[in-house]
Each structure stands twice: as structure tokens, then as C-alpha cells.
Amino acid sequence: MRPVSIGGIAVGGDAAPLVIAEIGINHNGDLEHAKRMIESARLAGAALVKLQSFQPENFMKSDLPYHDNIRRLSFSFEQHKELFAFAKKTGAKLFSAAFDATTADFLDQMGAPAFKIASMDCNNFPLLRHVAKKGKPIILATGMAGMEEVDAAVRAIRSEGNTQLILLHCVSDYPTNIKQINLNVMRTLAERFDAPVGLSDHSEGLHASFAAVAMGAAVIERHFTLDRKMAKIFPFSDHAISIEPQELEELARYCGSIRAMRGNGEKSLSKNEAKNRDNFRRGLFASHALRAGETIIPEMLIALRPVRGFSVAEWDGVIGKKLARDVNERDPITPADLA
Numbered sequence: 001m002r003p004v005s006i007g008g009i010a011v012g013g014d015a016a017p018l019v020i021a022e023i024g025i026n027h028n029g030d031l032e033h034a035k036r037m038i039e040s041a042r043l044a045g046a047a048l049v050k051l052q053s054f055q056p057e058n059f060m061k062s063d064l065p066y067h068d069n070i071r072r073l074s075f076s077f078e079q080h081k082e083l084f085a086f087a088k089k090t091g092a093k094l095f096s097a098a099f100d101a102t103t104a105d106f107l108d109q110m111g112a113p114a115f116k117i118a119s120m121d122c123n124n125f126p127l128l129r130h131v132a133k134k135g136k137p138i139i140l141a142t143g144m145a146g147m148e149e150v151d152a153a154v155r156a157i158r159s160e161g162n163t164q165l166i167l168l169h170c171v172s173d174y175p176t177n178i179k180q181i182n183l184n185v186m187r188t189l190a191e192r193f194d195a196p197v198g199l200s201d202h203s204e205g206l207h208a209s210f211a212a213v214a215m216g217a218a219v220i221e222r223h224f225t226l227d228r229k230m231a232k233i234f235p236f237s238d239h240a241i242s243i244e245p246q247e248l249e250e251l252a253r254y255c256g257s258i259r260a261m262r263g264n265g266e267k268s269l270s271k272n273e274a275k276n277r278d279n280f281r282r283g284l285f286a287s288h289a290l291r292a293g294e295t296i297i298p299e300m301l302i303a304l305r306p307v308r309g310f311s312v313a314e315w316d317g318v319i320g321k322k323l324a325r326d327v328n329e330r331d332p333i334t335p336a337d338l339a
Contacts, residue, residue, distance in 0.1 A: 004164050006137050006195055007113030009047055011166055012196030012218040017255040021046035021140075021224040021248055023240050025073040028230065034075070034125060041224055042092040044245045045252025049092050050221070052115055053080060054099035069236040077106055084110045096159035101130045108134050112186045117153075119143030119172050119200075125156045130336050132160035140165060140220065141200050142189070143172030154193055166219055167193060170200035175241045181208050183215055188215075202241050206251055213258045220255060224248060283332055284318060290327040295320060301333065309334035 004011040005222075011018050021041035027034035034051075056071040075083070080096075087094035095299035098104035103128070104115065114137040119155075121127055122145040131138060138157055142150050148158040149166070157165055169185045181203060190197040198219025199212040209220050218250045225242035243251065269277070282303040290300055295321055309332035310318055324339040 001190070001198060002163055002165075002194055004032065004137050004166055006095075009093075011137075012155060014259060015218070016221045016257075016259050017198070017213050018047045019248070019255050020044065020048045020050055020219060020221040022052075022221055022238075023051070023224055024052045025070070026223065026225045026230070026234075026237050026239055026242060027073075027075075028071045028237065029074070031075070031079050031082060033226075034083055037226060038083065038087055038092050038094065039090055040226060040245050041248060042090060044248040045256070046224075047093065049087065049094050049224075049251075050116075051075070051080075051083070051094065051096040052099070052118070053096040053103045055103060055298050058100040058102070068233070071337075073237065080106070080110065082219075083111075086111075089245070092282045098131060101127060104131050104134070108136070111127060111224065113137070118140065118186045119145065119170050122153050123149055125152070128153055128156040129160055132157040132162040133163055135164070136163040137166065138162065139168060141168045141170045141221075143200070145169035147188075147192075150193075154195075165193070166196045167199065168198050168200040168219060168221060171202060174202050174213065174238075175200075176203040176208075178203060178208065180311055183208070183212055186212065186217060187216060204241070206243070206247060206254075209251055210254060213255055215260070216262070220251065222251065278307040280305065281307055282312040283311060284310040284315065285330050285332050286327045287329070289329045290323055292323050292325045294323050296333075298322065302330075304330070306331035309337075 001012050003013060023034060023037050027037060038049050057072055064249045065111060084094055087167035093113060095112040096107055097118045098107055115131045116139045117128060119141040122142055140153060167189045169189060171180055173180060186197045196218035198217045199219040213219060223238045225239045225244060226240050228242060228244060228309050231239035265266055282305050284301050285304045287300055287302040298319060318333060322339040323337055325337060325338055
């Protein structure tokens with residue numbers, strides 16, 4: 001797998017999964033609210049915090065019924081500058097999804113450590129090539145795209161010499177039904193493109209994210225909100241499918257330990273297992289008083305905790321042996337007891 005680093009954070013391989021808190025448009029067009037979200041996401045443990053950066057006139061037709069609502073949820077470049085300055089001051093790593101070349105140029109000037117390409121632009125080859133030329137890591141969402149389209153998108157990015165690519169499996173259905181998540185696609189993408197792969201999770205709760213991490217996801221991206229109830233006030237936002245600060249904290253904590261949980265795949269004993277197994281496992285003991293010279297038969301033995309002589313695993317080797325001395329009832333059978 002080709003290694004990728006975002007702002008000094010390793011992605012893929014043995015690194016802990018990268019947790020991205022996507023503010024997107026959940027700031028409600030309120031700059032101060034956006035700042036509170038950036039700080040909340042940082043404190044909850046998100047490695048990266050993401051915006052959606054677009055100029056409405058370069059993004060959608062003005063006669064769309066939801067145009068004005070989306071326009072009110074966009075920030076100007078000056079507002080972006082304030083947010084990037086705030087993130088730098090507080091220690092948050094802020095980046096964004098760029099929806100046009102001019103915005104991508106601006107984000108590059110702001111020092112964004114990476115670019116996100118949203119699922120809707122997976123086939124936007126001019127944008128893909130423009131962003132790829134900047135040489136920074138690209139996180140490409142693959143929602144609404146078949147494998148041929150993903151192939152074409154990856155070729156467009158790599159044709160510009162940019163190999164710092166992360167692919168996100170994504171189902172662009174809000175919320176995503178658990179039967180439609182299809183986490184095995186992550187393995188397909190990783191094997192096909194030799195790149196770190198993760199999940200852009202639009203399902204409810206944390207179960208799919210946890211399962212993805214257990215399956216080896218290098219990145220988990222979740223929409224983030226301070227309060228899902230804001231969906232009633234801002235129905236054109238993503239509040240309803242977002243996780244709240246306490247959920248983000250739980251997700252970040254789990255991702256922080258998952259690599260250690262997965263281990264190296266070798267079946268070996270931990271130090272405590274090796275230390276304790278004789279106390280947990282059973283040994284061979286006399287089921288009743290035994291006399292020297294008797295030949296041991298199964299009825300003479302009972303398997304009890306702990307191991308104090310022969311292990312129960314040595315049962316077959318002890319059966320048929322003669323006793324060299326008397327053994328009291330419930331005493332362990334040891335090598336010294338055998339002739």
C-alpha cells in the first residue's frame with residue numbers, strides 16, 4: 001500500500017485510523033458557530049476537521065429551488081481565512097472539499113494539508129486533474145460511482161503524478177440503510193488501487209464506523225454537528241445524519257486503540273496468558289487413593305484446576321503407566337509418582 005501523510009499524520013499501514021469530523025454546511029452560515037464546531041471536534045479527538053468550500057455561482061444553477069438556502073450556507077474567502085487562522089491558533093487541522101478550481105487554489109494558499117473531492121465530483125476530471133497537480137494528498141469519495149468511474153477518477157489523479165490518494169467507500173443515501181453499506185467494497189478498492197481506503201459513513205449511529213475500523217479502514221469520515229435537533233431549523237443541512245460531540249469522542253477513542261486490538265495475526269500468548277494458564281487449565285489428580293504398583297486406568301484420574309503435575313493434555317501418556325508410590329485422593333499426579 002502506498003503510504004500517505006496528511007499534515008504529518010500517517011494514513012494507512014500500521015497507523016491508527018484517521019478520524020475526520022466533517023462540518024460541511026452544518027455551521028448554518030454562522031462563522032462563530034463554525035469556530036465552536038472546529039474547537040469541539042478537536043477536543044473530541046478528530047484528527048482532521050473538514051469544511052465544504054464552494055462559490056454558489058460556480059456550483060449550481062440559480063433557478064434551483066434550494067439555491068438560496070445553499071447560498072446562505074456558504075462562506076466567503078474572507079470568512080475562510082478567519083476559520084483557517086482560528087484553527088491554526090487552536091491546534092486544529094482544518095481542510096476542505098473544493099468544488100471548483102478557484103476555490104482549490106485558495107485552499108492551497110491557506111495551507112490546507114489535503115483536499116477532499118466529494119462524491120458528486122468523482123467524474124469531474126478537470127477538477128480532479130487541477131487538484132492533483134498541487135501534489136497534496138487527495139481524499140476521494142466514491143459515492144454514486146461504479147467501479148469503471150472510480151478507475152477513471154484514479155487514473156486522472158495519478159496521471160498528474162500525484163500518488164498521495166486515499167479512497168473512501170461511500171453510499172450517497174441519507175441515512176444509509178445498514179443493508180446497503182457493503183463494507184467489503186473497502187477491500188475491493190484497497191486491492192484494486194493499492195491505496196489507503198476508508199469509509200465516509202452516512203448511516204445512523206456508530207456501528208458501521210466501528211465495523212469498518214475492525215475491517216481495516218484507514219479513515220473514518222463522519223458529518224458532525226453540535227446538536228442534531230438543528231435539522232428542524234436547517235432542513236437543507238446535514239445535521240440529521242451527523243454525530244454529536246460525545247459520539248465523535250467515542251469514535252476517536254475506539255479508532256485510537258483498534259490497531260492494537262487487531263494485532264499482527266500471529267496466534268501467540270500474551271505475557272499474562274503464559275503466566276496464568278497453569279492456574280486456569282486443569283491437571284491430573286487422583287480420583288481416589290492409589291497404591292504403588294497399580295497400573296493407571298482412566299477411572300483413577302480426574303482433571304482439576306490448577307496444573308500441579310501432569311497437564312490434562314498428557315492424559316494419554318499417563319494412562320497405562322505403573323505407580324512408583326502411593327498417591328492420596330485428590331493429590332496431583334507428578335512424574336515422580338510413575339515407575
